[in-house]
Amino acid sequence: MAERLVVSLRRWALEFAGRGWPVYPLRPGAKRPDWHRKDRCPQTGRCAGGHVTPEQMSSTDPELIERAWEATPWNIALFPGPAGMLGIDCDQPKPGQTGAGDPDGWTQLQRLANERGGPLPDTFTVTTPSGGRHLLYTVPPGCLLRSTVKHIASNVDTRGWGGYLVGAGSLRPDGAYELLDDTNPAPLPGWLVQANVEHASTAISAPREQAVAAPSAYVAKALQGETDRVRREPPGRRNKVLSTAAYALGQLVGAGLLDEHQARTDLQAAVAAWGDTASLGKDHGVIETSLRAGAANPRRITPRGHRAA
Ligand SMILES: [Zn+2]
Structure with a gap:
């Protein structure tokens, strides 16, 4: 057998x-x-x-x-x-x-x-x-x-x-x-x-190290892209989209590539654009929690051609 x-x-x-x-x-x-x-x-x-x-x-x-x-x-x-x-x-x-x-x-x-x-x-x-x-x-x-x-x-x-x-x-x-x-x-x-x-792109399986041509441009683009996505999201999955975006930006904060205050204020501005004042308190809570979780799992960005060992 x-x-x-x-x-x-x-x-x-x-x-x-x-x-x-x-x-x-x-x-x-x-x-x-x-x-x-x-x-x-x-x-x-x-x-x-x-x-x-x-x-x-x-x-x-x-x-x-x-x-x-x-x-x-x-x-x-x-x-x-x-x-x-x-x-x-x-x-x-x-x-x-x-x-x-x-x-x-x-x-x-x-x-x-x-x-x-x-x-x-x-x-x-x-x-x-x-x-x-x-x-x-x-x-x-x-x-x-x-x-x-x-x-x-x-x-x-x-x-x-x-x-x-x-x-x-x-x-x-x-x-x-x-x-x-x-x-x-x-x-x-x-x-x-x-x-x-x-x-x-933002899940736990995302590469923790990524080689890019210009780190500062990459970070600026990420900030713009994530907050745009939040701003444009219709009701329904907003909570999920917000936490995903805040987590991704938190990863850049944790890596020392993005200022935490800027990430927070840009995310809050994106949420304000929804015009849903009743959920603002909850949304700000999601931003804080997800920023922190992302920062605990920093994403390392290295200039292309200088990839860390
Ligand atoms: Zn081994």
Whole structure:
């Protein structure tokens, strides 16, 4: 039985690698990589020169994969980023978490497609033990999409660079990851590229270091862009847009690139333009909280060509 499982998982790993999708072992029966986290890095062996991630070690080399899956029923991590894809992870609502009272991720994704008038083409799809589904789409060349958490919708995550999906064939105590549709991954629809980028630019997954030609111009543009977005936002999602903008500007404040007083007054001016005096107190509270949260997670900007080590 155990041996049959090893053979089956090895076959799946080789199948993915054959499609050009890098894989890496996950603990048997689990979805955790067989590797240490960055904050527990021993800085020895493969990490002697700095922490190496499973994504960096993932491979499509059949010999390596044969050897790795020779005797152990490792589950399989698929890395959409290096494979030129984006994974859409539609989850079931989880009690006690954001999205608990919302529809499941797949329903949310279909509704979003409807709202945005965009297609949701059939594509390579896997069902998860908890009743979720993973969709894989190819990403336009040169378009670098990062992972997002609960940003496209409360029960939809995306897995791009820095993220992975548990591959079909993998097992957990509560069930298996099963292939639902083996269609070759379709191109990611434009509206989904947009949805991922809109959020990723300010989400927790945003790059913490970015090389730009002129830092001061970059900061000025960010201040203008974020406050414009707040000012123009119609009622409905204002709270979310305001907190996202204040968080992003807070990251620049935390990095010492933007004056905190200026960020606050420009955000307050943008909010004043809504003309909703009843919610001013609450809005100012959102600005304070989000500025502070962003400042605690500073975004480092380095002049292009002088990227810090
Ligand atoms: Zn390490």
